Amino acid sequence: MADMSRCAISAQSRRTDRHQRHEAERSQHKALVEIICKLRQLIAAETEADGPPDDAELARNFVKETDNIFEHLKRSELRCPVVGITKAGKSALLNGLLRADLLPSTNVPATSTCIRIRHTPGATSPTLSDSDGILAEDVPGVRHALWSLSGYGSRGKSTPDDDLMLDVSFPFLERTAPAQSLQFVLVDTPGVTEADAAGLVQATLAALRESDAVILACSYAQLQTRDERQFLERCGQTRADIFRHPGRSFFCVVTKMDLKNRHGADLSSVERLIRDQLGCALGEHIRQQSQFLWPVRAELGLLARLVAAGAADEAQRADYLKIVLGSQRVARQVTAQALCTLANDSVEFSGLLGVETMLRERVAARSASIRHKAVHGRLMGLIDDAYDWAHTARRPRLQKQLSRLLEAANSASEPIPDHSGGNEQA
Numbered sequence: 001m002a003d004m005s006r007c008a009i010s011a012q013s014r015r016t017d018r019h020q021r022h023e024a025e026r027s028q029h030k031a032l033v034e035i036i037c038k039l040r041q042l043i044a045a046e047t048e049a050d051g052p053p054d055d056a057e058l059a060r061n062f063v064k065e066t067d068n069i070f071e072h073l074k075r076s077e078l079r080c081p082v083v084g085i086t087k088a089g090k091s092a093l094l095n096g097l098l099r100a101d102l103l104p105s106t107n108v109p110a111t112s113t114c115i116r117i118r119h120t121p122g123a124t125s126p127t128l129s130d131s132d133g134i135l136a137e138d139v140p141g142v143r144h145a146l147w148s149l150s151g152y153g154s155r156g157k158s159t160p161d162d163d164l165m166l167d168v169s170f171p172f173l174e175r176t177a178p179a180q181s182l183q184f185v186l187v188d189t190p191g192v193t194e195a196d197a198a199g200l201v202q203a204t205l206a207a208l209r210e211s212d213a214v215i216l217a218c219s220y221a222q223l224q225t226r227d228e229r230q231f232l233e234r235c236g237q238t239r240a241d242i243f244r245h246p247g248r249s250f251f252c253v254v255t256k257m258d259l260k261n262r263h264g265a266d267l268s269s270v271e272r273l274i275r276d277q278l279g280c281a282l283g284e285h286i287r288q289q290s291q292f293l294w295p296v297r298a299e300l301g302l303l304a305r306l307v308a309a310g311a312a313d314e315a316q317r318a319d320y321l322k323i324v325l326g327s328q329r330v331a332r333q334v335t336a337q338a339l340c341t342l343a344n345d346s347v348e349f350s351g352l353l354g355v356e357t358m359l360r361e362r363v364a365a366r367s368a369s370i371r372h373k374a375v376h377g378r379l380m381g382l383i384d385d386a387y388d389w390a391h392t393a394r395r396p397r398l399q400k401q402l403s404r405l406l407e408a409a410n411s412a413s414e415p416i417p418d419h420s421g422g423n424e425q426a
């Protein structure tokens with residue numbers, strides 16, 4: 001009897017906690033709407049008064065962006081960029097998750113601009129678009145369009161506004177109910193090289209600013225190289241707050257574990273080495289909080305998936321067999337059934353399933369609470385931009401007002417403690 005009443009009391013208290021949490025979220029929502037309205041008023045007042053044409057243009061852009069943020073507030077979104085130095089295997093990882101050879105992935109710098117990949121439940125084939133409309137449809141069309149945008153020649157020209165959107169249905173989310181109501185976006189980002197770090201970091205930082213979770217791709221083969229250290233240090237110096245944001249999950253995927261490591265670091269020391277590097281560049285919080293997923297062999301995973309699904313062409317089948325069996329001669333003796341079993345084993349071995357499980361869990365756990373965090377990121381970015389403009393245009397009064405707004409936006413997004421036994425915080 002005593003047990004029953006204890007159960008009833010704890011169920012009641014969980015309901016109360018949930019109710020309080022929803023109330024707190026509602027009031028955060030209201031506060032964010034008020035801040036967005038205030039920001040619009042401030043900019044309109046500043047730009048309409050003596051109106052040079054540049055200011056009118058700026059005001060229009062602000063209104064457009066605040067409209068976008070309002071729209072964003074209405075939907076739930078989980079945005080997760082994949083970042084890292086060039087050739088870390090970011091695009092290969094995403095192709096493995098897409099189960100299709102869509103994104104340019106090769107041994108010379110390939111991805112030249114951020115590509116947002118949006119889960120669109122029920123989409124039977126991919127669609128690529130930018131702000132002007134649809135650029136390409138179906139796998140060969142999208143693949144061709146993305147390859148024509150790739151390459152070293154076009155790198156550095158990319159801006160955060162390039163706005164490429166790839167609509168696909170991620171197979172690993174197909175049966176995940178929360179994904180129906182949540183906008184889930186993975187972002188392929190250009191890798192950073194020493195030569196063009198400045199422009200590319202800008203695009204990467206813009207992707208990070210709007211993120212709710214981050215996947216850092218670290219290549220085992222490029223572990224502790226100068227490029228990697230510089231990339232992390234630059235991120236840390238430019239926008240340390242992005243990494244210290246308490247609600248943001250940080251995952252390290254260690255790729256290319258089949259290759260040799262130039263420092264001879266053995267597997268048992270990989271995690272410690274990367275954590276040390278993260279700690280130095282991005283702070284103690286990231287050293288401790290990062291979660292590790294490894295080993296990942298994305299290239300093998302994609303080829304194995306295509307072979308297992310009977311979707312590999314001759315060249316892909318040969319590449320797969322070369323990786324797993326080493327020689328074409330042995331490959332010719334493998335029966336179709338044995339090949340399928342081998343390919344399924346390779347998928348397990350590739351580490352892709354671990355990354356998919358992690359992402360499915362994020363989608364499920366954070367679908368309810370993500371809205372405010374995502375809006376907060378964009379809003380902070382917009383206020384930052386307005387502040388920069390006010391500074392350049394020598395408008396100290398506006399600068400002061402914007403600082404106050406920034407403080408209000410910060411306190412409107414304090415993490416809400418979860419005592420309800422739910423698992424919403426990543």
Ligand SMILES: Nc1nc2c(ncn2[C@@H]2O[C@H](COP(=O)(O)OP(=O)(O)OP(=O)(O)O)[C@@H](O)[C@H]2O)c(=O)[nH]1
Nearest residue numbers: 086087088089090091092105106109110111191297
């Ligand atoms: N051996 C091996 N090669 C891999 C693996 N994953 C990716 N690769 C190869 O590594 C090369 C680089 O991969 P990308 O996917 O282009 O790397 P990225 O980080 O997207 O590079 P950028 O877009 O240029 O920054 C490609 O030739 C891939 O086939 C892996 O697990 N093992």
Ligand SMILES: [Mg+2]
Nearest residue numbers: 090091110111
């Ligand atoms: Mg790439």
